[in-house]
Amino acid sequence: MDAGRIVDTALKLIDEVGIQALTLRMLADTLNSGTATLYRHFNGKDELLALVGDRILGEVRVAPEELEGLSWRDAVTVAAEAFYSTLCRHPNALSLLAAQVPVGPNALRGRERLITLFLSHGFPVGLAARAFTAIGHYVIGFAIQQHGPGAPGPEDQGQLRDYYHSLDPTAYPATTAAADELTSVPLHEEFRFGLDLLLSGLEQSGLSSSPEPEDARGH
Amino acid sequence: MDAGRIVDTALKLIDEVGIQALTLRMLADTLNSGTATLYRHFNGKDELLALVGDRILGEVRVAPEELEGLSWRDAVTVAAEAFYSTLCRHPNALSLLAAQVPVGPNALRGRERLITLFLSHGFPVGLAARAFTAIGHYVIGFAIQQHGPGAPGPEDQGQLRDYYHSLDPTAYPATTAAADELTSVPLHEEFRFGLDLLLSGLEQSGLSSSPEPEDARGH
DNA sequence: ACCTGAACACCGTTCAAGT
DNA sequence: ACCTGAACACCGTTCAAGT
Numbered sequence: 001m002d003a004g005r006i007v008d009t010a011l012k013l014i015d016e017v018g019i020q021a022l023t024l025r026m027l028a029d030t031l032n033s034g035t036a037t038l039y040r041h042f043n044g045k046d047e048l049l050a051l052v053g054d055r056i057l058g059e060v061r062v063a064p065e066e067l068e069g070l071s072w073r074d075a076v077t078v079a080a081e082a083f084y085s086t087l088c089r090h091p092n093a094l095s096l097l098a099a100q101v102p103v104g105p106n107a108l109r110g111r112e113r114l115i116t117l118f119l120s121h122g123f124p125v126g127l128a129a130r131a132f133t134a135i136g137h138y139v140i141g142f143a144i145q146q147h148g149p150g151a152p153g154p155e156d157q158g159q160l161r162d163y164y165h166s167l168d169p170t171a172y173p174a175t176t177a178a179a180d181e182l183t184s185v186p187l188h189e190e191f192r193f194g195l196d197l198l199l200s201g202l203e204q205s206g207l208s209s210s211p212e213p214e215d216a217r218g219h
Numbered sequence: 220m221d222a223g224r225i226v227d228t229a230l231k232l233i234d235e236v237g238i239q240a241l242t243l244r245m246l247a248d249t250l251n252s253g254t255a256t257l258y259r260h261f262n263g264k265d266e267l268l269a270l271v272g273d274r275i276l277g278e279v280r281v282a283p284e285e286l287e288g289l290s291w292r293d294a295v296t297v298a299a300e301a302f303y304s305t306l307c308r309h310p311n312a313l314s315l316l317a318a319q320v321p322v323g324p325n326a327l328r329g330r331e332r333l334i335t336l337f338l339s340h341g342f343p344v345g346l347a348a349r350a351f352t353a354i355g356h357y358v359i360g361f362a363i364q365q366h367g368p369g370a371p372g373p374e375d376q377g378q379l380r381d382y383y384h385s386l387d388p389t390a391y392p393a394t395t396a397a398a399d400e401l402t403s404v405p406l407h408e409e410f411r412f413g414l415d416l417l418l419s420g421l422e423q424s425g426l427s428s429s430p431e432p433e434d435a436r437g438h
Numbered sequence: 439a440c441c442t443g444a445a446c447a448c449c450g451t452t453c454a455a456g457t
Numbered sequence: 458a459c460c461t462g463a464a465c466a467c468c469g470t471t472c473a474a475g476t
Contacts, residue, residue, distance in 0.1 A: 004292065004475060023448085023449070023450090024449085024450065025449080025450090031394055033460085033461085034461045034462070035450080035451080035454075035461090036451085036453085036460075036461050036462080036463095037459095037461065039451075040459080040460075044450075045450065045451090075318075085261070090451080095314065095317065098314065098317060098363045098364055098367055100364075100367070102468080103379075103380060103382065103445085107457075108386070108391060108394065111394055112390075112392075112393050112394045115393040115394060115397050116392070116393040119393055119396075119397075122285070125396055125397050125400055126400045128393075128397060128400075129397040129400035129401045129404070130400070130404060130409060131411045132397075132401075133242075133409055133412075133413070134409075134412060134413035134416060137357075137360055137361045137364050137365070137413065137451090138356075138357055138360065138361075138413065140360065140364060141356055141357065141359065141360010141361060141363065141364060142356045142357075142360060144317045144357060144360065144363070145317055145319075145320075145356050145360060146356075148317055148348045150421055151241040160320060160322075163322065164326070165355075167327070171331075172327060172331045173331075173335070174331050174334040174335040174338055174347075175327065175331045175334060177338075177344055178334050178338075178344050178347060178351075181344050181345045181347075181349070182348045182352070183349035185348070185349060188348060190352055190353075193349045193352075193353060194349075194352070194353035194356065194357065194417065196420065196424075197353060197416070197417045197419075197420030197421055197424070198413065198416045198417060198420060199418075199420070200419065200420035200423050200424065201416030201417060201418070201419035201420040201423075202416065202417050204420075204423060205415075242467085242468070242469090243468085243469065243470085244467090244468080244469090252441085252442085252443090253441080253442045253443070254469080255441075255443080255444095255470085255471075255472085256440095256441060256442065256472080258470075258471080259440075259441075263469075263470075264469065264470090385446050
């Protein structure tokens with residue numbers, strides 16, 4: 001029994017039953033072992049969960065060829081979309097990526113690639129670092145809030161709409177007026193809307209300072 | 220013993236010892252009561268924690284006069300800053316606001332006010348709803364990732380910088396080059412950077428559609 | 439009617455005892 | 458040297474028994 005198989009099994013169980021329901025006994029049973037054996041490979045549950053978090057980041061795959069010839073804006077969009085769609089594949093495990101600056105090997109690799117992307121398109125290092133932080137936080141934060149445990153799934157959007165509509169229109173005129181718009185937009189579109197806002201803002205901030213608007217969109 | 224006092228005490232304990240360490244026994248002891256009594260007021264720990272989350276949202280205070288005469292961009296900035304600074308006051312409780320669309324009374328009040336703000340400045344209802352979602356998710360997502368449990372506090376930024384610097388510059392050229400920039404920017408400034416990107420993007424998206432650029436900045 | 443001591447099934451973690 | 462059964466202190470939750 002190697003550490004990798006334990007982490008893989010833990011992620012699979014979390015995907016199936018949720019992170020609250022994952023138990024070291026359950027994990028040990030699935031591996032035909034005992035809980036005490038797990039402690040030979042990890043210092044405790046927290047350390048194991050951190051490795052599961054990095055394991056998820058390792059699933060993000062963007063082939064270098066995919067980004068070739070793209071403008072920085074299109075390239076960042078492709079990378080952010082790949083990141084987001086990976087996170088959506090593990091809604092039950094998302095909370096593992098909150099509440100800490102990920103420093104596992106896969107987190108390092110992803111950070112390196114995105115910062116490199118900005119630098120290679122002429123962003124000064126300070127702007128590249130802050131753009132990375134803003135976009136990284138946005139992607140993870142959005143995924144956690146829309147897909148995390150307890151969040152209404154696509155089929156619960158209807159319930160949320162009914163709830164907004166059931167409010168007193170005198171007390172909540174704006175919310176009831178926007179009820180349909182708040183609940184009808186597909187989550188992926190909602191994600192793209194905010195991402196595009198960030199990138200438009202970044203594009204604009206570049207006009208007054210340094211990053212090249214060379215390599216313009218659409219080829 | 221009323222429900223409000225239980226929620227207040229729970230939040231105080233979470234602020235002090237963290238959300239993982241909060242125990243119903245600890246909470247009951249602090250209230251000079253027993254755990255079974257708590258179940259007379261809440262269906263279980265999850266329901267109690269949801270109320271603590273809404274209790275935090277109730278701390279966000281923005282006086283209507285503060286927003287008077289401001290451009291929509293400045294008004295949204297004031298509101299987002301007030302929201303963010305409230306969240307920063309309860310770092311140990313932030314995870315309560317992730318992973319669900321908040322629908323408590325204070326969440327409703329805040330949503331109503333921000334959507335009203337957009338509508339009153341001429342945003343079409345669809346754009347107002349998506350702008351609300353994007354900004355709300357950004358504020359909460361950013362706060363959780365920078366201040367949540369396990370996240371390095373300001374004093375740990377130095378440790379993170381040392382860690383980035385200790386990496387092999389051949390394997391991680393961009394990360395080591397950006398190490399100082401990734402760890403030296405004050406968190407509040409980093410928050411403002413991303414918020415400004417979102418608002419700039421929103422401003423730009425308005426130019427090609429409908430929201431009035433009337434009420435221009437700076438008065 | 440309202441409260442609660444004591445129990446229940448379960449958790450993460452440890453360690454002496456096995457192989 | 459590596460594994461693990463059984464125990465430890467603790468958790469959220471329940472309910473019969475108290476007032």
